[in-house]
Amino acid sequence: MIVSLLFLLNKQFGNFPLWLSPIQVKVIPVRENHNDYAKKIYNTLLKNNIRAEFDDKEENLGPKVRDAKNKKIPYWIIVGDKEIEANKITLESRDNGQIGQVSEEELIQKLKKENRREK
Numbered sequence: 001m002i003v004s005l006l007f008l009l010n011k012q013f014g015n016f017p018l019w020l021s022p023i024q025v026k027v028i029p030v031r032e033n034h035n036d037y038a039k040k041i042y043n044t045l046l047k048n049n050i051r052a053e054f055d056d057k058e059e060n061l062g063p064k065v066r067d068a069k070n071k072k073i074p075y076w077i078i079v080g081d082k083e084i085e086a087n088k089i090t091l092e093s094r095d096n097g098q099i100g101q102v103s104e105e106e107l108i109q110k111l112k113k114e115n116r117r118e119k
Contacts, residue, residue: 015094018074019115024051026068030061030080038079041089041104048108050115069094075111 018024025045029038035056045052053073055064061078068076078090083101091099091107102110 015072016074018111021072021074022051023053023071023073024075024111024115026053026055026064026071026073026076028055028061028064028068028076028078030078032056032058034079034081034084037084038077041077041079041107044104044108045111048112050108050111065092077107 016022027038027042027045029035038056039054042052042054055067057064065076065078072094074094076092078092080090083089086101088101088103089107091102091110093099
């Protein structure tokens with residue numbers, strides 16, 4: 001078992017598939033005034049058994065996104081004025097780059113489907 005885990009770690013370079021990743025999604029509000037909407041999305045992810053992290057540090061967007069990339073988190077969500085206005089989120093992927101704006105329901109469906117497919 002340990003040998004298999006070490007092989008997987010070495011082979012994937014920390015780029016775990018969604019179902020195996022300790023943090024599956026990072027929720028990133030652009031500014032402090034976006035925290036409430038971002039926290040709502042975060043709580044929805046948790047209620048749907050999706051392992052998420054909420055980044056409410058008082059930093060610019062760039063370092064927050066860079067942190068998600070460095071941690072090799074499969075997906076991160078950007079929440080700003082445009083997203084709140086549209087009642088959507090901007091989804092980005094470690095493997096596929098920017099996916100674009102999706103609704104909360106579309107996000108949950110996508111992540112659940114991907115989790116089932118990869119196991």
